[in-house]
Amino acid sequence: MKLRIRGNSIRLRLKRGEVDSLAAGEKLVEKTDFPASVFSYSLELSDNEDMVASFENGRIAIGMPREIIPEWADTDLVTLYTEQKLPGEGVLEILVEKDFTCLEPGHHRNCEDDDDTYPHPSA
Secondary structure (H helix, E strand, O other): EEEEOOOOOOEEOHHHHHHHHOOOOOEEEEEEEOOOEEEEEEEEOOOOOOOOOEOOEEEEEEEEEEEHHHHHHHOOEEEEEEEEEOOOEEEEEEEEOOOOOOOOOOOHHHOOOOOOOOOOOOO
């Protein structure tokens, strides 16, 4: 599971096995160790009507509505998107996407691999 954060936008990209695990009800967790602490992020099914994100103690947690996972996991639907209202006037954009095979390999991708990714639609 890959995480991209930019401004008020959180984007998770999942490989096939991760989508299957989530569909089976498993919680997905990734972590990054730092010298003095650990940063982690997770995705799990919830009974909420929409995706909801929270951040506490160095951990981003995203809950995905249980009812939408079968359609997403078993079809060509790529992206699940929602906007979570923030205090005041802002919103937090939340995207959960299927991860595709990269079209152009390059040196910038040294630590990434395309194992278990979805075939790229443009390939």
